[in-house]
Amino acid sequence: MMQNNSHRIGHLMSDLIRPQIKALSAYHVADAGKMIKLDAMENPYHLPDELIAQWLQKISRAELNRYPDPHASELRDKLRAYMQVPEGQTLILGNGSDELIQIMAMTVAQPGRVILAPEPGFVMYKMIATFVGMDYVGVPLRDDFSLDLPAMLAAIKQHQPALLFLAYPNNPTANLFDEKAMLEIIQASKGLVIVDEAYHPFAGESFMSRLGQFENLLVMRTVSKMGLAGLRLGLLAGSPKWINEFDKVRLPYNINVLTQISAVFALENAGVFEAQATAVREQRSWLLNDLNKIPDLQVYPSRANFILLRLQKADANKVFESLKQQGVLIKNLNPAGGALTQCLRVTVGTPNENSAFVAALKKSL
Numbered sequence: 001m002m003q004n005n006s007h008r009i010g011h012l013m014s015d016l017i018r019p020q021i022k023a024l025s026a027y028h029v030a031d032a033g034k035m036i037k038l039d040a041m042e043n044p045y046h047l048p049d050e051l052i053a054q055w056l057q058k059i060s061r062a063e064l065n066r067y068p069d070p071h072a073s074e075l076r077d078k079l080r081a082y083m084q085v086p087e088g089q090t091l092i093l094g095n096g097s098d099e100l101i102q103i104m105a106m107t108v109a110q111p112g113r114v115i116l117a118p119e120p121g122f123v124m125y126k127m128i129a130t131f132v133g134m135d136y137v138g139v140p141l142r143d144d145f146s147l148d149l150p151a152m153l154a155a156i157k158q159h160q161p162a163l164l165f166l167a168y169p170n171n172p173t174a175n176l177f178d179e180k181a182m183l184e185i186i187q188a189s190k191g192l193v194i195v196d197e198a199y200h201p202f203a204g205e206s207f208m209s210r211l212g213q214f215e216n217l218l219v220m221r222t223v224s225k226m227g228l229a230g231l232r233l234g235l236l237a238g239s240p241k242w243i244n245e246f247d248k249v250r251l252p253y254n255i256n257v258l259t260q261i262s263a264v265f266a267l268e269n270a271g272v273f274e275a276q277a278t279a280v281r282e283q284r285s286w287l288l289n290d291l292n293k294i295p296d297l298q299v300y301p302s303r304a305n306f307i308l309l310r311l312q313k314a315d316a317n318k319v320f321e322s323l324k325q326q327g328v329l330i331k332n333l334n335p336a337g338g339a340l341t342q343c344l345r346v347t348v349g350t351p352n353e354n355s356a357f358v359a360a361l362k363k364s365l
């Protein structure tokens with residue numbers, strides 16, 4: 001009986017679960033344990049104690065028995081001002097920008113419709129395309145990870161992507177794409193072009209002020225990389241024409257009470273996060289400088305809070321494991337293969353964390 005049953009369930013499963021989902025493996029997050037955590041582009045700094053005390057005061061008054069404000073109005077107003085969203089443009093908030101990518105995809109998904117992005121790029125674009133039954137097209141970057149404009153334009157013509165993502169700076173390559181090439185891509189696209197500015201605090205460049213110049217341009221930001229990864233809060237800015245449609249797909253209470261209160265509080269104290277971003281940018285220069293002195297290591301330039309490395313002699317898998325043995329967790333990109341063969345990605349941490357990483361790396365090589 002039992003065996004029959006599990007057999008039947010096995011059959012049911014293979015009928016029910018879409019083959020595209022069966023073929024996936026779940027998004028893998030490494031367990032850092034007590035290691036120095038330089039794998040996920042988190043801000044390494046905490047809030048000062050006096051701010052924690054003020055934050056706890058606000059949180060203590062949260063009404064957890066009530067649903068949150070479905071429009072998160074106060075938070076939206078604060079974000080609009082802080083992120084300098086232009087007049088006439090509007091905002092939708094997501095439970096992380098990951099949710100916003102999903103909302104956009106759900107809104108446009110139809111069999112045969114395409115999400116397009118340069119590769120190597122942010123893995124969620126492809127994963128979400130698969131979740132919603134869209135096709136994904138990745139267009140290879142050049143060897144120096146700059147945009148291959150002719151290839152992009154040809155792919156746009158051929159696939160007519162409904163959504164085209166340009167991460168600015170790009171993850172995992174850490175560079176900013178050429179602005180003129182991006183403008184050409186926006187103009188050549190009939191679908192929506194989303195400039196994903198997750199690393200804006202470290203980049204100093206933005207397409208935000210260009211919203212309104214192009215009907216099909218949207219700009220996405222997140223508070224994750226600036227020091228609030230635990231909150232899960234992203235925003236998408238653009239013409240109400242699009243945003244109002246996305247808003248129909250958004251689940252009504254996607255930004256919870258604690259996130260709304262905490263993010264408003266954070267924005268009222270934005271100077272603290274800006275000082276932390278400045279420290280990270282300084283540490284980035286320090287780290288780039290130190291890494292550049294190590295032989296047989298290709299160090300790519302960075303406009304983000306992480307650095308892409310390619311090992312020219314040593315084996316990335318072995319170095320990654322050796323770093324772990326020494327208590328430092330970074331990201332091994334070698335398993336992705338292709339343009340990322342023998343590549344590692346390290347998040348910029350505190351001065352102590354960065355020195356520990358460099359020392360451990362030298363030992364590993």
Ligand SMILES: *Cc1c(COP(=O)(O)O)cnc(C)c1O
Pocket residue numbers: 041095096097098099122167170171196198221222223224229232233234
């Ligand atoms: C980290 C990252 C995000 C995800 O942001 P969340 O708001 O934490 O979901 C989006 N885009 C890029 C390019 C990223 O690297």
